[in-house]
Amino acid sequence: MKALLEFENITFTYERNGKAVLQNFSMKIPVGKKCAILGRNGSGKSTILSMANGLLRPNEGKLFWKGEELSFKKKRLIEFRQKTGLVFQNAEEMLLSPTVYEDIAYGLLNAGYKGDLLEKRLMETIKRYALNDLQDRPIHHLSLGEKRRVALAGVMALEPELLLLDEPTSFLDPVQTENLLNELNKIHEQGTTVVMATHDLNLAYEWADLFYVIDYGQLVFEGEPDQFFSNESFVLEKGLIVPILFQVRQLLKDVLELQAVSKEEAVAKIKEMLGQRRITIGG
Ligand SMILES: Nc1ncnc2c1ncn2[C@@H]1O[C@H](COP(=O)(O)OP(=O)(O)O)[C@@H](O)[C@H]1O
Ligand SMILES: [Mg+2]
Numbered sequence: 640m641k642a643l644l645e646f647e648n649i650t651f652t653y654e655r656n657g658k659a660v661l662q663n664f665s666m667k668i669p670v671g672k673k674c675a676i677l678g679r680n681g682s683g684k685s686t687i688l689s690m691a692n693g694l695l696r697p698n699e700g701k702l703f704w705k706g707e708e709l710s711f712k713k714k715r716l717i718e719f720r721q722k723t724g725l726v727f728q729n730a731e732e733m734l735l736s737p738t739v740y741e742d743i744a745y746g747l748l749n750a751g752y753k754g755d756l757l758e759k760r761l762m763e764t765i766k767r768y769a770l771n772d773l774q775d776r777p778i779h780h781l782s783l784g785e786k787r788r789v790a791l792a793g794v795m796a797l798e799p800e801l802l803l804l805d806e807p808t809s810f811l812d813p814v815q816t817e818n819l820l821n822e823l824n825k826i827h828e829q830g831t832t833v834v835m836a837t838h839d840l841n842l843a844y845e846w847a848d849l850f851y852v853i854d855y856g857q858l859v860f861e862g863e864p865d866q867f868f869s870n871e872s873f874v875l876e877k878g879l880i881v882p883i884l885f886q887v888r889q890l891l892k893d894v895l896e897l898q899a900v901s902k903e904e905a906v907a908k909i910k911e912m913l914g915q916r917r918i919t920i921g922g
Pocket of ligand 1: 653654660678679680681682683684685686687
């Protein structure tokens with residue numbers, strides 16, 4: 640499995656002589672997958688995402704991008720940071736420009752785009768993320784879902800190969816969450832590797848190909864969602880729970896002959912059934 644980004648034996652502390660937030664941490668993100676990073680609060684998920692975007696430098700250990708050791712020299716780091724777009728938790732709070740148009744232009748400008756190229760990329764982004772109706776609106780008039788869409792578009796305007804999202808669905812309603820997932824699926828289908836830290840285990844089960852479970856700054860599980868949730872005592876030990884979507888699938892396996900179908904097909908079928916009864920599975 641070819642790794643896009645690899646963490647190798649990384650130790651990291653925020654403060655000098657402070658407690659290590661990551662301890663001998665190793666993890667490989669393969670090309671082209673939808674990955675979910677799970678773990679209790681404070682386990683180190685946001686720290687990992689910031690490091691994956693070149694914002695934090697390990698105290699010990701190495702990062703590799705496509706097999707090449709990451710250099711922390713300024714120019715190389717700027718290049719690397721463009722290849723790995725990070726949408727922060729509460730990204731909407733970071734939209735500082737007066738309008739959507741200006742916000743996305745500002746990001747492009749910062750990344751060195753100028754003139755026609757900037758204009759072209761800006762227009763493509765506005766079209767691609769269906770922001771036409773929003774582009775001249777003041778950002779503070781947008782809904783949370785719209786603000787998140789703008790933040791995502793701003794990051795995607797730079798065409799990263801790896802998209803990192805920190806708790807992107809927190810405080811979104813079910814429709815906004817569904818819209819975001821559709822958007823992320825489109826981004827993934829167009830060839831971007833996507834990594835999301837989330838507390839929403841139903842969503843993680845539905846969406847992800849691969850789980851990375853973090854506990855106390857260590858990777859304690861890496862593998863398929865079904866494999867992780869099948870071991871309930873391990874899940875509970877790591878401060879998580881088995882989500883209702885996985886439980887329903889297990890319960891209905893025999894009844895609905897879901898035994899043989901893939902996770903995606905089973906989830907689609909369960910959602911369809913619940914949808915007919917207007918039941919949504921919240922996070
Ligand atoms: N800027 C910071 N300065 C000092 N400690 C921090 C900082 N950010 C996070 N931490 C600490 O690092 C640990 C991991 O935090 P974080 O990566 O935010 O975890 P998660 O995203 O899984 O909740 C926690 O103990 C947290 O208190
Ligand atoms: Mg966090």
